[in-house]
Amino acid sequence: MTNKNKYFIANWKMNGTNKLVNLHKKIIKFAKKKKFKSNIIYCPPSILVESFVHAFKKTKIKIGAQNCFHKDKFGPYTGQLSSKMIRSSGCEYIILGHSESRAHGDSNKIINKKIINSINNKLKIILCFGETSNEKINKLTNKVIRKQISSALKNVKNKNNILFAYEPVWSIGTGKILNEDNLKKYFLFIKNLLISKYNIKKPIILYGGSVNSNNIKLFKNIHNINGFLIGSASLKINKFIDIIKKTYI
Numbered sequence: 001m002t003n004k005n006k007y008f009i010a011n012w013k014m015n016g017t018n019k020l021v022n023l024h025k026k027i028i029k030f031a032k033k034k035k036f037k038s039n040i041i042y043c044p045p046s047i048l049v050e051s052f053v054h055a056f057k058k059t060k061i062k063i064g065a066q067n068c069f070h071k072d073k074f075g076p077y078t079g080q081l082s083s084k085m086i087r088s089s090g091c092e093y094i095i096l097g098h099s100e101s102r103a104h105g106d107s108n109k110i111i112n113k114k115i116i117n118s119i120n121n122k123l124k125i126i127l128c129f130g131e132t133s134n135e136k137i138n139k140l141t142n143k144v145i146r147k148q149i150s151s152a153l154k155n156v157k158n159k160n161n162i163l164f165a166y167e168p169v170w171s172i173g174t175g176k177i178l179n180e181d182n183l184k185k186y187f188l189f190i191k192n193l194l195i196s197k198y199n200i201k202k203p204i205i206l207y208g209g210s211v212n213s214n215n216i217k218l219f220k221n222i223h224n225i226n227g228f229l230i231g232s233a234s235l236k237i238n239k240f241i242d243i244i245k246k247t248y249i
């Protein structure tokens, strides 16, 4: 695997203040290198989005949001943000279906509504899905993946602007990752599913869960992985750059 045309998505979750925006001069410099042909997307907390959009203006780095509300008309929804507002703040991407958002109430049906609204507002979707540790123990991984993808894509016409992020819930923030054989197996399964059932010619499939600069080499033989959704290891700029550099072989 080389990092050409790969996606490196920093999911900052509920971390950071706008003091950190300045640190990103380093990544701007890094992304400017001629041979650098990948996609870097920062997904900071919503309150930092505009500072990030400003800091990364005129660079190749894109900005994404971490979630939105499922309704898209302005209205009395205290504390919520619609996909329309997110797009107008300068975001090009949005993470939807993350297990941490699912744990706080996002059902498959709600996620589907958010996807449809976000696509209507011209956002690209980073759709997360994956099994819990119980589901893994009970050998339900394929079933869970199939169900989460099929609910998410219900009535979605334009599927080309969706990136598919396989994030086993048991792998997020735990340091645990699938072994090479299982990575190959599940990525092939997801790729075949997206091509055969959903007619997506070249699906973009990402991995997320405890990816860091020490374990990134594990992925070098997994040809069906198009990039990574990176949580805690994306908060330290040098570590994040290191991950990207180490995907060169």
Ligand code: PGA
Pocket (backbone or CB within 6 Å): 011, 167, 171, 172, 173, 174, 208, 209, 210, 211, 229, 230, 231, 232, 233
């Ligand atoms: P992690 O998070 O890299 O900290 O495990 C990944 C994610 O939740 O997207």
